[in-house]
Amino acid sequence: MTGYSVEDLHRASAAGVRAPSLHNSQPWRFRLTGGAIEILADPSRSVPVVDHDGWATRIACGAATYNARLALAAAGRPATVRLHPSPGVIARLALLGLRPPTEAERELYAAIPRRHSNRGPFWPDPVPSGIRARLIAAAGDEGGWLDLLVGTTALTGFAEIARSADRVLRRDSAYQQALASLREAVPIAAGAPLPEPSDLLPQRLFNDRRRADGQDYEPEPLIGIVGSPGDLPVDQTVAGQALQRVLLTAVAAGLETSMISQPIEVPAARGQLRRSLGRSGFPQIVVRFGYGTPGVPTPRREPAEVVRDFGPGTAGSDGPAGTEGAGAESEA
Numbered sequence: 001m002t003g004y005s006v007e008d009l010h011r012a013s014a015a016g017v018r019a020p021s022l023h024n025s026q027p028w029r030f031r032l033t034g035g036a037i038e039i040l041a042d043p044s045r046s047v048p049v050v051d052h053d054g055w056a057t058r059i060a061c062g063a064a065t066y067n068a069r070l071a072l073a074a075a076g077r078p079a080t081v082r083l084h085p086s087p088g089v090i091a092r093l094a095l096l097g098l099r100p101p102t103e104a105e106r107e108l109y110a111a112i113p114r115r116h117s118n119r120g121p122f123w124p125d126p127v128p129s130g131i132r133a134r135l136i137a138a139a140g141d142e143g144g145w146l147d148l149l150v151g152t153t154a155l156t157g158f159a160e161i162a163r164s165a166d167r168v169l170r171r172d173s174a175y176q177q178a179l180a181s182l183r184e185a186v187p188i189a190a191g192a193p194l195p196e197p198s199d200l201l202p203q204r205l206f207n208d209r210r211r212a213d214g215q216d217y218e219p220e221p222l223i224g225i226v227g228s229p230g231d232l233p234v235d236q237t238v239a240g241q242a243l244q245r246v247l248l249t250a251v252a253a254g255l256e257t258s259m260i261s262q263p264i265e266v267p268a269a270r271g272q273l274r275r276s277l278g279r280s281g282f283p284q285i286v287v288r289f290g291y292g293t294p295g296v297p298t299p300r301r302e303p304a305e306v307v308r309d310f311g312p313g314t315a316g317s318d319g320p321a322g323t324e325g326a327g328a329e330s331e332a
């Protein structure tokens with residue numbers, strides 16, 4: 001089997017850029033080379049004060065990898081995937097063969113443009129157990145895990161950890177300065193309304209919009225922690241893929257989602273969260289699920305800025321980009 005067509009590779013990169021990223025930093029590049037696509041970390045987009053060890057870059061690039069894989073599989077041309085094949089390269093997707101897409105692949109691919117972080121209040125309607133089971137399976141299918149918090153004790157315990165992590169970050173002036181420089185990356189309409197003292201969970205401040213009267217947050221949010229068995233760079237890339245599959249599974253099931261990462265960013269809080277879950281593995285990101293009015297899109301960089309096409313010949317190179325880690329291969 002030869003390589004992917006140019007159309008396939010552009011379809012994959014167009015899906016990749018729709019992935020979520022910390023404060024919409026979009027820390028990726030796409031290299032189209034020798035009929036394959038490589039997803040690279042873009043060090044010029046990382047914000048070291050906020051993402052000092054590259055965790056957020058790998059979660060975002062892992063999510064972009066999942067989208068790119070899905071785009072290729074949904075076109076009937078699934079990829080063989082090598083994670084961290086060389087320094088700076090997060091993943092390399094090469095043509096595996098031809099097979100018709102599954103119904104699930106079609107559904108999840110169609111959900112990519114409908115997935116937007118929705119930081120507003122959700123309706124109080126509970127998420128049915130069948131959908132919860134699908135979310136958990138989605139993470140597992142990608143080699144990660146999803147723990148959904150059950151009961152008031154688990155929820156209030158998590159909320160305390162998240163609020164205290166948020167307080168730590170708010171007291172960190174360098175962090176706050178870096179955050180302020182990224183504020184415009186998220187449009188006002190996509191930000192959460194200003195917090196109220198009664199709010200259970202912390203929110204990032206992307207604007208100073210007050211919430212409408214009576215628009216309180218759902219009293220019992222459904223919170224899920226996405227994690228990975230290990231905490232090496234490649235495990236974080238795996239967690240990013242698992243995150244994206246969970247988010248798209250949620251959207252395909254009619255749910256809205258938002259992400260919370262303060263309790264991952266503060267090491268002491270992450271340790272507390274890990275112990276509170278009472279399971280092996282490492283929490284990598286937190287997701288809030290619920291029903292609500294659809295969220296709004298957040299802009300992305302133009303393809304010309306992030307995609308480099310080296311043509312169908314031998315592998316091109318525009319230099320490594322600073323992500324280490326051992327290789328891992330799988331088929332998707």
Ligand SMILES: Cc1cc2nc3c(=O)[nH]c(=O)nc-3n(C[C@H](O)[C@H](O)[C@H](O)COP(=O)(O)O)c2cc1C
Pocket residue numbers: 018019020021022023024025055056059060115116117118119185186190204258259260261262285296297298
């Ligand atoms: C590693 C990571 C951490 C994130 N942390 C938060 C967070 O703490 N609060 C939040 O509102 N959104 C968080 N997000 C979501 C991003 O802000 C969001 O993906 C980005 O602004 C693009 O918008 P979109 O998700 O609507 O496409 C996070 C995303 C990633 C990948």
